[in-house]
Structures are given as structure tokens and as C-alpha cells.
Amino acid sequence: MGPIEIAVICVAAAIVAAVIGVAVWRKAKGKKGGCGCGCQHCSGCASSRKRAGKK
Amino acid sequence: MITVALAGNPNCGKTTLFNALTGATAHVGNWPGVTVDKREGVCKKGDRPVTVVDLPGIYSLSPYTPEEVIARNFILDNRPDCVIDIVDSTNLERNLYLTTQFMEMDVPVVVALNMTDELDRRGDRIDAKLLEERLGLPVVRISATTGYGVKDLINRTIAAAKKPRKGISLLAGTSVSDIIAQVADRMNDETASPVFHAIKLLEGDSVERSVHKKSAAFADKLTDGFEDATFGKDIEALVANARYDYITKNFSPALSKKTESARISRSEKIDRVLTNKWAGIPIFAAILFVIFHLTFAEDFLFLGAMGVLGRNWGAEWVNFEGNEFFEGLFGSSDGINSPGVILANLLNGCTAAIQGGITGGMEAAGAAEWASGLVGDGILGGLFAVLSFLPQILLLFLFFSLLEDSGYMARVAFILDRIFRRLGLSGRAFMPMIMGFGCSIPAMVNTRTLADERERTATVRVIPFFSCGAKLPILTAMAGAMVAYFPGMPDAGVITFLMYVAGMLTAFVAVITMRSTTMRGELTPFIMELPDYRAPGFRSTMLHLWDKCKHFIKKAFTIILASTIIIWFLSHFAWNWTYMPDEEMGSSILASIGMLIQPVFTPLGFGSQIGAAGWVFAVAAITGLIAKENVIATFGTLASAVVSGFVADEALEGVDAVEALIGATGISGSACIAFILFNMLTIPCFAAVATAKAELPKGKMKWTLLFWIVVSYLVAAMVYTVGEFVWPVAIWVVVAAAAAAVIIFVNKKRGGKSIGLKAA
Numbered sequence: 070m071g072p073i074e075i076a077v078i079c080v081a082a083a084i085v086a087a088v089i090g091v092a093v094w095r096k097a098k099g100k101k102g103g104c105g106c107g108c109q110h111c112s113g114c115a116s117s118r119k120r121a122g123k124k
Numbered sequence: 125m126i127t128v129a130l131a132g133n134p135n136c137g138k139t140t141l142f143n144a145l146t147g148a149t150a151h152v153g154n155w156p157g158v159t160v161d162k163r164e165g166v167c168k169k170g171d172r173p174v175t176v177v178d179l180p181g182i183y184s185l186s187p188y189t190p191e192e193v194i195a196r197n198f199i200l201d202n203r204p205d206c207v208i209d210i211v212d213s214t215n216l217e218r219n220l221y222l223t224t225q226f227m228e229m230d231v232p233v234v235v236a237l238n239m240t241d242e243l244d245r246r247g248d249r250i251d252a253k254l255l256e257e258r259l260g261l262p263v264v265r266i267s268a269t270t271g272y273g274v275k276d277l278i279n280r281t282i283a284a285a286k287k288p289r290k291g292i293s294l295l296a297g298t299s300v301s302d303i304i305a306q307v308a309d310r311m312n313d314e315t316a317s318p319v320f321h322a323i324k325l326l327e328g329d330s331v332e333r334s335v336h337k338k339s340a341a342f343a344d345k346l347t348d349g350f351e352d353a354t355f356g357k358d359i360e361a362l363v364a365n366a367r368y369d370y371i372t373k374n375f376s377p378a379l380s381k382k383t384e385s386a387r388i389s390r391s392e393k394i395d396r397v398l399t400n401k402w403a404g405i406p407i408f409a410a411i412l413f414v415i416f417h418l419t420f421a422e423d424f425l426f427l428g429a430m431g432v433l434g435r436n437w438g439a440e441w442v443n444f445e446g447n448e449f450f451e452g453l454f455g456s457s458d459g460i461n462s463p464g465v466i467l468a469n470l471l472n473g474c475t476a477a478i479q480g481g482i483t484g485g486m487e488a489a490g491a492a493e494w495a496s497g498l499v500g501d502g503i504l505g506g507l508f509a510v511l512s513f514l515p516q517i518l519l520l521f522l523f524f525s526l527l528e529d530s531g532y533m534a535r536v537a538f539i540l541d542r543i544f545r546r547l548g549l550s551g552r553a554f555m556p557m558i559m560g561f562g563c564s565i566p567a568m569v570n571t572r573t574l575a576d577e578r579e580r581t582a583t584v585r586v587i588p589f590f591s592c593g594a595k596l597p598i599l600t601a602m603a604g605a606m607v608a609y610f611p612g613m614p615d616a617g618v619i620t621f622l623m624y625v626a627g628m629l630t631a632f633v634a635v636i637t638m639r640s641t642t643m644r645g646e647l648t649p650f651i652m653e654l655p656d657y658r659a660p661g662f663r664s665t666m667l668h669l670w671d672k673c674k675h676f677i678k679k680a681f682t683i684i685l686a687s688t689i690i691i692w693f694l695s696h697f698a699w700n701w702t703y704m705p706d707e708e709m710g711s712s713i714l715a716s717i718g719m720l721i722q723p724v725f726t727p728l729g730f731g732s733q734i735g736a737a738g739w740v741f742a743v744a745a746i747t748g749l750i751a752k753e754n755v756i757a758t759f760g761t762l763a764s765a766v767v768s769g770f771v772a773d774e775a776l777e778g779v780d781a782v783e784a785l786i787g788a789t790g791i792s793g794s795a796c797i798a799f800i801l802f803n804m805l806t807i808p809c810f811a812a813v814a815t816a817k818a819e820l821p822k823g824k825m826k827w828t829l830l831f832w833i834v835v836s837y838l839v840a841a842m843v844y845t846v847g848e849f850v851w852p853v854a855i856w857v858v859v860a861a862a863a864a865a866v867i868i869f870v871n872k873k874r875g876g877k878s879i880g881l882k883a884a
Contacts, residue, residue: 071490071491073486073490073491088686089686
């Protein structure tokens with residue numbers, strides 16, 4: 070197995086681990102994710118203190 | 125930090141002001157009821173930072189629906205330092221009704237006269253100084269859309285928040301003024317805003333009565349035997365009338381209107397046509413058809429079908445034969461592409477070049493076949509198959525956004541109310557449903573505007589039937605592939621439009637059935653204020669599109685990307701963890717799982733009866749439960765491995781992948797339609813399921829999941845069997861008629877006021 074193959078496997082594993090990890094972490098924290106669709110129910114989209122603070 | 129609440133009537137521009145104050149991009153729309161929950165932001169435009177809370181619109185502080193309760197509870201329980209009462213200047217008197225209730229509360233209030241630019245255009249004037257004197261509250265002229273007066277508003281709000289204010293009653297001189305004073309005196313030590321609470325108790329507000337039981341009993345004693353000369357014992361009506369009288373007498377002089385004769389507004393003129401009793405619905409259907417045609421059609425204006433584009437005329441300049449970049453971009457001899465397809469072709473040209481470049485580079489660098497297969501066919505194939513539909517999704521939502529912002533969608537709710545009432549829903553349910561075309565999640569949340577719990581449950585359940593943006597790639601790819609593979613199929617735009625209509629029809633039938641059986645209940649009257657037609661703002665339209673685009677890309681590069689990697693691994697490894705090359709994929713983990721569940725889909729046409737690689741359809745239907753885009757991502761990832769000779773290097777990658785799979789499996793046209801419908805109607809994505817669970821009453825979720833599975837399975841089976849064999853039409857008709865007869869019979873026996881199916 071050459072360096073390209075190792076890199077491909079590492080990147081693929083990292084992507085899957087990151088996506089699953091973030092989902093599990095969010096679930097554990099009980100934080101609703103911002104779906105970005107402009108809805109009002111989640112804390113992520115619409116407004117946030119952080120965004121306004123940048124201004 | 126000072127906390128300021130934004131309150132006002134629905135559609136008076138609260139969220140637009142919130143965005144202007146905080147720099148947020150919260151969703152705004154030209155119809156009442158867009159905001160159904162409170163949201164916070166920080167405004168730094170004034171002399172000091174202020175926490176701003178945007179609240180759902182309310183007509184009064186006596187709540188009926190869940191989102192009205194949110195607004196009232198925040199003002200009463202959280203006690204903001206100041207309330208900005210946003211008043212629609214073009215509708216002054218009605219908006220001031222809520223102001224009169226704020227005046228009764230012990231909270232500083234600043235009145236923001238919004239939409240003053242629109243008022244000026246109409247030629248009307250409001251004397252803000254006079255109004256300020258009469259109200260005894262600061263009044264600021266603003267335009268939230270243009271930002272006019274916003275800085276002044278926030279500075280005056282900060283100043284007002286520093287001075288405590290005592291509530292006053294505007295009902296002095298009425299027959300209940302003494303009673304109000306006595307009840308307020310009694311409540312003085314019990315609660316803040318005693319005047320407000322006293323009036324609410326006399327109005328018979330159920331929330332107030334349950335919280336202040338002793339004071340309610342005291343008020344009952346005082347009102348025992350009370351009878352007004354005009355209103356009798358109806359104190360609520362008396363109070364409402366007294367408030368309007370007060371507004372007319374004291375505040376209306378501040379408004380000077382242009383003569384009434386010149387006032388048949390542009391909106392009214394347009395409404396004479398668009399909301400016409402007979403023409404309204406056909407016009408709406410025609411508008412939808414045009415939108416779908418502009419987005420998906422490969423035979424624009426049906427020029428090809430009508431023979432305008434002959435081989436000897438038109439075909440060569442449309443097709444750009446021989447030109448590597450332009451060939452097929454604008455169309456072919458069969459027809460000109462719609463703008464949506466042209467944009468999709470352009471994007472696909474780019475993604476195909478990227479895919480080819482990366483795969484070629486890896487091969488040149490001597491990467492193993494499996495590594496370039498994973499990156500090229502697996503990851504990029506799946507990802508680009510989904511991304512290829514982004515231009516069409518954005519174009520479709522551009523049109524929907526324009527309709528929503530113009531105020532037309534509110535009219536559609538109004539014209540559909542007549543039909544909806546027959547189904548057992550009010551026209552109000554239309555807005556969440558139409559939001560479902562974008563995303564089921566905000567649509568389900570928006571059902572909070574429905575007062576009746578059963579109506580709300582029924583609406584939440586059918587919202588996923590209104591095909592969301594995530595399902596669009598399934599529809600477009602399947603429709604495009606069917607047109608390309610099966611001769612005699614109509615245009616892809618027509619198929620997509622018909623699938624949307626099929627989803628809506630299923631929703632309507634499901635609602636009738638639910639409201640006639642498990643979800644019986646009373647229908648609340650539908651009263652909706654029709655907003656004026658407005659030219660959609662460029663910024664808000666672009667923000668809608670940007671939100672959609674961001675959401676889609678984020679999902680593509682997270683969930684979809686991870687899913688394609690997992691699918692590729694599962695499809696290229698056997699249970700003993702040995703690598704399976706493409707030609708041996710039938711022995712992979714994914715294939716064995718797919719083959720195991722494949723028989724379940726046999727009655728739907730994409731089960732055991734289709735060719736060796738038929739398990740791909742079963743697997744795609746299951747991966748779609750995570751995110752609907754996964755269906756096409758699965759096809760994109762597996763097509764090159766399953767179908768020998770498939771190279772997705774041409775335009776419309778997702779379409780090509782499906783077309784190749786149709787050819788390899790021999791799936792029939794009716795099974796393809798059944799596949800689309802099953803995925804459209806079955807359990808939505810994880811996020812939508814979680815939202816439904818949060819919005820539905822306790823214990824209803826498991827039945828809702830079962831409902832989605834049963835409906836999608838039945839509809840897909842019906843479409844497949846009828847399309848394939850014709851004779852089952854008789855069976856389905858008999859079953860449907862028998863079910864309807866049983867429901868009508870049971871409802872007749874029950875009697876009462878049940879809605880939905882009943883004997884004439």
C-alpha cells in the first residue's frame with residue numbers, strides 16, 4: 070500500500086469519524102443544530118449573539 | 125444588558141426589523157405567521173448593546189394558538205426592559221388595538237411606526253408628534269426594509285428602558301371602570317401590571333383565570349349581576365369596543381388619509397383576477413406548471429414536440445454539434461433546454477472536469493485501482509450526482525420565494541380555504557404545507573399557527589408529502605432518466621410536476637381519511653389578513669436562496685459525503701473483509717443486505733423481479749432515510765461499479781447514473797414512478813422525524829411513523845400494479861369505495877359534528 074492509498078483511507082476515515090462524531094456530540098449536548106433553512110426553531114440559524122457581535 | 129422585545133401584529137415587519145437591528149438573516153415573508161417562536165440577537169447600532177427578542181405576531185394579548193402563547197408569556201413572565209410595539213402604519217387603527225393593551229402593562233413601551241415609506245407612497249400621513257402626545261409613549265417613524273429611523277428607534281428605546289412605567293387603563297368612563305379599579309387594587313400586591321391582569325380577568329381570559337384563581341373569584345363576585353345596556357354580560361366585547369372607541373377618538377386624528385375614491389389599490393385590482401372564485405385555482409395551477417417548466421423542461425415551450433425545431437431548422441444552432449463545450453448545453457434537436465437545465469448542464473461540465481482530473485491524476489500517480497475507484501466513482505460520483513441538482517433547486521426556490529414575498533401565497537391560502545374546509549382543514553394549514561416544498565422542518569414548526577391539536581397533528585403528518593428540496597434530486601434524476609430510457613415518456617418537467625401533484629393529492633386524501641376517523645374534531649374559522657402585494661426585495665430573496673444553497677452544500681459535504689464513503693466501503697468489501705472489485709460486487713456486504721430486503725419491495729416493482737443489480741434500488745430507498753439526497757448519491761456511487769461501461773463524464777451525472785441502472789436492471793417505467801412515490805411519501809429524513817416528534821402530542825409519533833410507511837407503501841404498490849397490469853384498477857377502486865363507505869357509515873352512526881367524509 071503506497072502513500073496515496075494510505076492518504077485516501079485516512080481522509081475517508083477522518084470524514085466519516087468527524088460527521089458521526091459531531092452528530093453524536095450534538096445529540097449528547099442536546100443542542101439543536103442549525104439546519105440553515107431559515108427556520109426559527111433551531112438555535113443555529115436565524116440570529117446568534119456571535120454573528121451580531123462581529124458587526 | 126437591556127432586553128428589548130419586538131412585538132406587534134402578524135406581518136407588521138417584526139422580523140425585518142429584527143434583521144435590521146441585529147444583522148441576522150432570519151426568514152421573512154409577506155404573509156402573517158412566518159415567525160412562530162421567539163429568537164434572540166444583539167443590536168449594537170445604538171449607544172449601548174441591547175438584547176433584542178423577536179416574538180411571533182399577535183393581534184391581542186389573549187392567546188389562542190401556541191405561538192401567541194409564546195409572545196404573551198415572554199412579555200409577562202420574562203419582563204423585558206422595554207417593548208418595541210411595531211405598528212403597521214398602513215393599518216394604524218387595527219394595530220393600535222394591541223398598543224392599548226401594552227399601555228395597561230407596567231413596562232416601558234416605544235411605538236415604532238413601520239412601513240412609513242409605503243404610507244408615503246399611498247399619499248397618507250401620520251402625525252407622529254400628535255400620536256406621541258396622545259399615547260404618552262415615544263413614537264418613532266421607521267422603515268425596517270430600508271433602515272430608515274432604526275438608529276433613532278434603538279436610542280429612544282434605550283432611553284425609555286431606563287424609566288419605569290406604570291400601566292394605565294383606557295377604559296375610564298365605561299360601565300366596568302369601577303370594577304377594573306377594584307380588581308386591580310386587590311391584585312396590586314399579587315402581581316406586576318395589575319391593571320392589565322384585572323382587565324384580562326374580566327374578559328374571561330382562561331390563562332389568567334387559572335393563574336389568579338382568588339382574584340378571578342373576586343372579579344366574578346363583582347360582575348355577578350352585571351349587565352351593560354348594549355353588550356349585556358359580554359364584558360370581552362364591551363372592552364374590545366371601548367378600546368376601539370378610544371382609538372378612534374384619541375389616536376385616529378393623527379392619521380390623514382388620501383380620499384377614499386382614489387383608494388382602489390393596486391392589490392385590490394390584482395386580487396379581482398387572482399382570487400377570483402373560478403379563476404383562482406386554475407391560475408395557481410398554471411403558475412406552478414410554468415415554474416416547473418422553466419426549471420426542469422428539456423423541451424422549452426414544447427418547441428420540439430410541436431415540430432418547430434426540425435432537423436433542418438434550429439437543431440444545429442441549439443445543439444452546437446461538434447463544439448466540445450457548448451454541445452448539448454442549450455438543447456438538442458428534440459428541444460431547447462429550460463434555464464434550469466442549462467444551469468445544471470453548466471455545473472455538470474465543471475464537476476465532470478474536476479472528477480476526470482482527479483481520477484486521471486491519481487491513475488497517473490500510480491494509485492491502486494481501488495483508491496481511484498473510491499475517490500472517483502465512490503466519493504466524487506455520489507457527491508456530484510447530488511450537487512448536479514443544485515441549480516435547479518435554487519431556481520425553483522427563487523420562484524417560490526418571489527411568490528411568497530409578493531404576497532401571492534397568502535392569497536392561495538385564501539382561495540384554497542374552500543377546498544381545505546371540505547378536507548377537514550382550514551386554509552391556514554396551507555402555509556405550512558407550502559413551506560414543506562422547501563423543507564419539512566420549518567413547515568412542521570409553522571403548524572403552531574393552527575389552534576386545533578388534531579388539525580395540527582394531521583397537518584404535520586402530511587407535510588412530508590409536499591416534496592421538499594432534498595427529494596428534488598430523486599424526482600429530477602428519475603424523471604430525466606425515464607425520459608431518456610423509455611420511449612414515449614412526456615417531458616421531464618411534466619413528470620416532475622405530476623409527481624408534485626401526486627404528493628399533494630395523497631396529502632389531501634390522507635387528511636380526509638384522518639379527519640374522518642382518528643383525527644375528528646371541530647374546524648376553527650379561518651381569518652387571515654391579506655397583505656398588500658409588494659415587490660420582493662432583492663436582499664431578502666437572495667438571503668432565502670443563500671440559506672438554501674448553504675444548507676444544501678453543507679449537507680452534501682457532511683452527511684452525503686460520509687454516506688457515499690460508507691456505501692462505497694460496504695459495496696466493495698465482503699463479510700470476511702476482503703476487497704471485492706466491481707465485477708464481484710454482488711458478493712459485497714451492501715449487496716447481501718440489499719438482496720435481503722429486496723423482496724419487501726417486490727409489490728412496489730423494485731424488488732425481486734428486477735435484474736441482478738436490482739438490490740441497488742432497495743439500498744437507495746433505505747439510505748434515503750438518513751437524508752433524501754442519499755438516494756441519488758447511492759446511485760451515483762454504485763452506478764459505475766454495477767453497470768459495466770458506465771462513465772459519468774457527460775452532463776447530468778445523476779440522470780446518467782439512474783438511466784444506466786434502469787438499463788442494467790430492466791426496471792419498468794411504472795416501477796420507477798412507484799420508486800419516486802415511495803421515497804417521496806415514506807418516513808422523511810432523521811431531522812424531520814425529530815422535529816415531528818417535538819411538535820406532535822405525546823404518544824403520536826409511533827403512529828405517525830407507521831402512517832408514513834403504510835401510505836407510501838400503499839400508494840407505490842397501487843401505482844405499480846395499475847401501471848403494470850391495468851386489471852388491479854378494479855381492486856383498488858373497490859377497496860377505496862369500501863373504505864369510504866365504512867367511514868361514512870360509522871360517521872353517520874356517530875352523528876355529531878364530525879368533519880371529513882359524511883353522508884350528504
